[in-house]
Amino acid sequence: MDQRTRERLPVLETFVRAAADHHAQHSARLQALLAVPPGATFTIGDAVFVRTKNATTAGARDEHGTLRHFGQAEHRAFWAWAAVEFLRHTGARIKEMLEISHHAMIQYRLPTTGEIVPLLQIAPSKTDQERVVLVSPELADVLATIIRRVRDPRTGALPLLSAYDYEERVWNPPSPLLFQWDRGGERSRMSGEFIRSALGEVLAFIGLTDSTGQPLVFAPHDFCRLFITDAIRSGLPPHIAQVIAGHANINTTMGYNAIYPEETIEAHRAFIARRRTLRPAEEYRTPTDAEWEDFLGHFERRKLSVGTCARAYGTACIHEHACVRCSLLRPDPAQRGRLVEIHGNLLDRITEAEREGWLGEIEGLRVCLAGAQSKIDQIDSSSGGMAINLGMPRKAPARTALKEGTASLRQSRDQQ
Structure with a gap:
């Protein structure tokens, strides 16, 4: 209205x-x-x-x-x-x-x-x-x-x-x-x-x-x-x-009364004006072509093999591109299998390091292992649990399908 x-x-x-x-x-x-x-x-x-x-x-x-x-x-x-x-x-x-x-x-x-x-x-x-x-x-x-x-x-x-x-x-x-x-x-x-x-x-x-x-x-x-x-x-x-x-x-x-809140608008405009006086003037200039290409390239470089990096533009990577450790990595549910492989590979490397006595290597591998497990848990919690492969459906005769369904139901009751 x-x-x-x-x-x-x-x-x-x-x-x-x-x-x-x-x-x-x-x-x-x-x-x-x-x-x-x-x-x-x-x-x-x-x-x-x-x-x-x-x-x-x-x-x-x-x-x-x-x-x-x-x-x-x-x-x-x-x-x-x-x-x-x-x-x-x-x-x-x-x-x-x-x-x-x-x-x-x-x-x-x-x-x-x-x-x-x-x-x-x-x-x-x-x-x-x-x-x-x-x-x-x-x-x-x-x-x-x-x-x-x-x-x-x-x-x-x-x-x-x-x-x-x-x-x-x-x-x-x-x-x-x-x-x-x-x-x-x-x-x-x-x-x-x-x-x-x-x-x-x-x-x-x-x-x-x-x-x-x-x-x-x-x-x-x-x-x-x-x-x-x-x-x-x-x-x-x-x-x-x-x-x-x-x-x-x-x-x-x-x-x-359909008047826009003028007091709120004017107060917000005054806040923006004060904030601009505190920030460097060069931030309000027109960006160069190189800066604009670098800005667009930042979003292209956010795509990773196991998900997407949520790091803000202009900030450095705090984990030196060890993405599985980073909390800003948003894992892709479709890449859960890849994370499971990474998790298993880390376990094998930790076993090898313990066998060879590489104590300095063990500490870093365990940090990566905790990060990989955290990403897997994050995918499972967002999807409501671990994905289950049900296989491809096949067409069966009506009598056979009825027998199989009855047997499956009887087996489920016995297990309960």
């Missing part, structure tokens, strides 16, 4: 402008249609349309005879723009947005200066604690535009609408909801599916994509995460953002 927020925050303003341009385009198309009488021909760009003869519907047919509903398209574009503006300025959830009414707009007089500030009262959604959001000038302009859109042109009042609460499973009392529309002469509250579909049309209009080339979908709840992230990044204290978002736990608010 943090990555999802980080991908959408840089293009939020682009998406907001796209929503406004999308509505402006459909509004201009609708005005061009209403400017001509029913049945008349009009042009939008290079496309030619013929307005339908029904004056009550804002529709037109294109050159191919396809009916285009200009009124519905403008209606969907407007509410997509309104939803984007409302959600990004309030950080509200989509359920809270759809329940906002005209009564939620209140005024508050500051006790210190007496200044009156507008507030928006948001009904509780996840918790039982309502909250208020300061209405910014941008949000006030959006709310005023919505009210002008919803207001009854005859009475000037907002129609009262009783909406059904699907979570509480009750009908709410009639209230002047802001997100309502006239659907064929019947007033109804907008649904979350309608808002999501309208946002998808804005996305198709602008064509935003993520780093993988897939469409960068904006869900309604993304705006809540974007609101909190942008607020905390701009200096708002997290506990204030918690109250604005209506979270019961501040850990939930910080979970919405």
